[in-house]
Amino acid sequence: MDFWRVPLDADTIQVSLGIVHILEDRCKGCGYCIEYCPKQALELSTKFNQKGYHPPVVVKPEECVNCHYCEIICPEFAIFSVESPPITEPGRAGTHPNSAIKVR
């Protein structure tokens, strides 16, 4: 996460982090999850599922904050997020396990 000024409690605030699971064969390619993910973490994939639709693919897994919006807007029960354990190391609070904190 880029900070212009590091918040004073950056060490202690824990942004929730999530892992997205996609049940590809249920997807009908409506695109709502892609459109409404607040972190733009999803995109339409080029692969086809069993019914010939393009399911989403997680392109920015480190951005997922487990907001569940994809899960609740999906009409097909095809996508959901689960919480991934937050980092509690001092100095690395607020980061996704797969990225480093960047400060300008």
Next chain:
Amino acid sequence: MKPAVLTGEYFMTGDVACAEGALAAGCRFFGGYPITPATEIAERMALRLSHVDGCFIQMEDEIGAMAAVLGASWGGVKSMTATSGPGFSLMMENIGLGICTETPCVVVNVQRGGPSTGLPTHGAQSDMMQARWGSHGHYEIIALAPSSPQEIFYLTITAFNLSEKYRLPVLIMTDEIVGHMSEKVIIPEAKLIEIVSRPRPKGRKDRFKPFAPGPNGVAPMPAAGEGYNLHITGLTHDEKGYPVMAVETQTEMMARITEKIQRNLDDIIRTDDFLLDDAEIVVVSYGVSARTSMAAVAEARKLGIKAGLFRLVTIWPFPEDQIRKLADRVKGFVTVEINLGQIHREVERCAGGKVPIFLVGHPGGTIIHPDSVVNLLKEAF
């Protein structure tokens, strides 16, 4: 609370006797709508259901009434409604839903002159074919025709028992004359009344299939709220209850719906007879017309005509075998009914052209006088 079975001797109308029979059979829900001449059944139930911790509701129309009856049955309660011709027509779609979902319930049609608004305050027997085929699609139905207030009391109990045993709506096809006449009705003690309830499921709930037939062709029936996660639909469905739009599923479902009746005709069909053993001419009749026919048969015997009465108690399923057997040994049939020939066609069909068949019918509005039957017997035979 007052007893459901009002043991004693009464002078009551057919409508009231019907309501009392329902209560004796265990009916605890009535969803209805006023219509002459069946309103008195609703009125009696509105009062008496509160005595037995049951529930009465007057719905906004007959369609809602029939839907509520089906819902109550799936809620685990024996339920019924009562109507006449115009309401019967409105209920047809939901009667079909009851047949397709195999829902036990009782529908009383106190017939009046039709078609359309017709003669609201005069009796007829002209909904008999509608009772058989009124709803769309092909199916089997059970319909009973009582001839007196006393018989209505017992046949209502029979109707509930058959509907619970075979899981379908059972019709009571009475008429305004029997519904509104007052006669002696003896209500026996509760312990003498046999009551049958729907077969209950056994075994694991998660493996239960709501439409998998038992040994007599009928599936056990749980109620909503018991943890069976039922899915009940009017769409063609398989044994799990899931809708499947395939010819095979339709064939299997239709077999379930029809064969449970067709294979149990001995248990379902009920008839009565009067002077039939040595009869040469058989008068076929039902309901109030059977009473006038009885008088006519007695009169005809005095005139030397060997007439006998074959009274249908179950109109549907129609006692085809018995008519066919009679057709082999008698000289003719006379159908007596207050319409222009409905059950008459069934008698004709089953007699197979072996002997002449006459109709003493009437478009509706009054009983068939015994004299008209006697006159026909004299002229024809």
Next chain:
Amino acid sequence: MQEIPKPSNKQPCHPLDDLIRTDRIPHIWCPGCGIGTVFSSCLAALKGSGINLRKTVMVSGIGCSGRAAGYVNLDSFHTTHGRAIPFATGLKLANPELNIVVFSGDGDLFAIGGNHFIHAARRNMDMTVICVNNLNYGMTGGQVAATTPYLAKSTTTPVGNPETPFNLPLMAYACGATYVARWTMLHIRDLTDSITEAIGKKGFSFIEALSPCPVNYGRRNKQKPLEMLKVYQEKAIIKNDADPSTLDIDFEKGIILGKFVDVDRPTFIEHYDKIYRPSRLQESVPGLNS
């Protein structure tokens, strides 16, 4: 750096999988259809509300929305067109412990089923009615409905609808519903909260959920599903306690959403018990004269 745990090779379980008949998924609703979202929201509400799911029954009518009963893993009844509400009435009266959710569409509930709706609301029958309003009869190919906007195209109004639509919350309010709300399938959290409130509340609750119908209404009226969601986002005005008579849907001026009615009245069963079966009345009920 920690490894992101990969999902296991076994098909992962959606959190609502225990409430859906997974052997019938994928369901029949079209890509982009909002019914699936409203249905999902309803299931999330059922789960989160804490009510006894064993005693919870879903009743539906005929139509696309009516198919929801076939997918929920509870006691469910898919009844005749328009007759979900009286069927649910019978169920509730036979077993007052049941929690009834009626999940159906605008055509089923308000055209053919209109009479039953107004009387159940008048009686304050204890049930929650969720109406997915997609502005047409979707299942049969997109015919005009009682909720189709003026001048809209449908297969039976090919040159434009000459009729004006119902204002559903106003109708529910006028008939006596004790809880009336309207949301869209985009406002899922609000919708879930509303359904949770409605289920937990006794009396006749009504929730209208607007949804796109991409294949029928949307196609004929040049409304792509994502565009409709943008319209819902931009034109929605959330105004709780708005006067129901101001709630006509106007896609240009704005669609008013919110919870409009939330009152308490004794239910039909409470009145009936008071008068006919006093032994059943457990405690005193506010509003019932003692």
